[in-house]
Amino acid sequence: MDLDLIITNGVVVTASGTIQPPNSDIAVKDGVITSIGRGLTAFAGPNTKIIDAEGAHVTPGGVDTHVHLSQGAGGVTMDGFDTGTRSAICGGTTTVVCFAAQEKWDEDVLKVVADYHAKAKSQGGTYSDYGFHLILTNPSPAVLDEQLPILRNEEGVSSVKLYMSYDNRQLNDAQIMSVLQRTRALGMTTMIHAENWDMIKFIIKQLEERHQTDPYFHAVSRPPIVENEAAYRAIAIAELMDTPILLVHISTRSSRDHVRAAQTRMLPIHAETCPQYLYLLSDVLKKPDFEGAKYVCSPPVRDDVDDINALWEGIANGTFTTLSSDHCPSCWDHPKGKKLGLDEKTKIARFSAIPNGLPGVETRLPLGYQGVTDGKISVEKFVEVACTNPSKLYGLESKGVLAPGYDADIVIWYPKNKVQVSIENGQLHHRVDYTPYEGFSLGNWPRYTILRGKIVWTREEGGLVGEQGYGQFIKRAGNMLRQPRDVWVNEWRPYEIQN
Structure with a gap:
């Protein structure tokens, strides 16, 4: 398989735990995560982009x-x-x-x-x-x-x-x-x-x-x-x-x-x-x-x-x-x-x-x-x-999780202590003339943002590289988190009426 993207040497983070290198390679094809595991770089083809996460967290x-x-x-x-x-x-x-x-x-x-x-x-x-x-x-x-x-x-x-x-x-x-x-x-x-x-x-x-x-x-x-x-x-x-x-x-x-x-x-x-x-x-x-x-x-x-x-x-x-x-x-x-x-x-x-x-x-x-x-x-x-709970609560079935079959929406962070970021409005990308967090010092920022397998933000190599219009409207399912305690169908009955 000629994979589109492989992320290697990252700590893959899910809501339930982390996957450490060398078992944490992420393979992407046609905008979807195809596998997470060890040694996936062996399946790289001539057109495969490989990103070394350098031990940093990789999140949805x-x-x-x-x-x-x-x-x-x-x-x-x-x-x-x-x-x-x-x-x-x-x-x-x-x-x-x-x-x-x-x-x-x-x-x-x-x-x-x-x-x-x-x-x-x-x-x-x-x-x-x-x-x-x-x-x-x-x-x-x-x-x-x-x-x-x-x-x-x-x-x-x-x-x-x-x-x-x-x-x-x-x-x-x-x-x-x-x-x-x-x-x-x-x-x-x-x-x-x-x-x-x-x-x-x-x-x-x-x-x-x-x-x-x-x-x-x-x-x-x-x-x-x-x-x-x-x-x-x-x-x-x-x-x-x-x-x-x-x-x-x-x-x-x-x-x-x-x-x-x-x-x-x-x-x-x-x-x-x-x-x-x-x-x-x-x-x-x-x-x-x-x-x-x-x-x-x-x-x-x-x-x-x-x-x-x-x-x-x-x-x-x-x-x-x-x-x-x-x-x-x-x-x-x-x-x-x-x-x-x-x-x-x-x-x-x-x-x-x-x-x-x-x-x-x-x-x-x-x-x-x-x-x-x-x-x-x-x-x-x-x-x-x-990432994960918002997707489940609002029916975004293919989002918010790093697992095979999900959209390859991925953030690669910096390794610990590698960057220090001071928030300045002039460096942000909204159209607003201020940020309420001006001057805040942060210990990390997304190094790469990947949307459906495509790199759209790379902080060190051009910043915003995604194209306007690449975003898609997502038709959502229902709430995938906690459901009501019993099942109603088009009726209101909070209490059984006693004779």
Whole structure:
């Protein structure tokens, strides 16, 4: 066999363990891993590319399942499918699942998804592989009963995201229940943004009356209890419906504990956290000259390092299913970006007008790997939350695992202590004019990124070498992780009715 690629002398990492040299050669043909074993370089042909990993970790390509691209009115300053997926590849992420957002007035979610397909195509295609979640804000009977089955079974869109906050996104508890009833029957994954919107609005009003409107007060307006209450309520609703959910961007110890307690009771509750909550504290929102606006996201980064420690513990002990970026970037120095929150004439800031979100799709994997370097998590756990679990939870059947038959999506890191990387925005590949991690020192970065057998990033030999348009849309299956505890088919029956 004339193999396309062989990676030799690497430590192959899976979620369950590592394979050490000399038993860890990876052979690739036609974009797929054909074998892992000893002495595979003997099968190299004249056209086979051989990469010596020099004893470094070799992991699956990153899978980032929380990415906002070309979304909504704020998309004018956001990454598109072109720059967003370019940035992903350069940081070792080979697959992103981003959002097709239904607005409150939209009655046809099939058209919503079609419009996002058209956006990706009109921008010249993608560098990475990609899929879609549906942000569901108007769960009408027609959407739930007629359109969701088509999205799930024919379009390969097998997940929805619900919001408990924001006037233009929020669903009430009864609406969430109706969605869970349907997604359970369809085997779809349901993501929930858990914040108590009434609490937030009440606090914002009080702060604005006191003229406390600088960027730091964004965090004040969303204290931990805002997330904790909503997370607990979402878990209670999911328990009533006996339906799997994933709580996105968990940022506090208390919310983590709610998730852990539910999991201990064998409820199908999953949770996600993000690098900003593992590295940043709310003091960054106090930076002068309105630069604190760069760090405005929801939930906010927290005040207490105890929350950071609790989140790392939650990754290490399996409470968190996924580590995602929540890449939701707006430019800072742009009148329709973060500076929407600053009156240019009076120089008065208004935090409630600052677009939410941070860039992070390129830095997610290196920041997660830093947890391995610092001894906070094992390299196997890193692969589990950054690659394998996201693939399983969201039905990416051929992704996230280094094994024969899977897509040859591979990241080769540097050997230990060989590089030291300082994050600088000028070296990143998004279209945003800042990174919240400017100046952070990391002990590793992807040396090679390989997508379906093709080298698309080589840090020492040209950087980005992949071609825009090589990325493919991935039709996804259903949730391959924990299923409901019993099987329902199109009916709601949380309790047996007693005569």
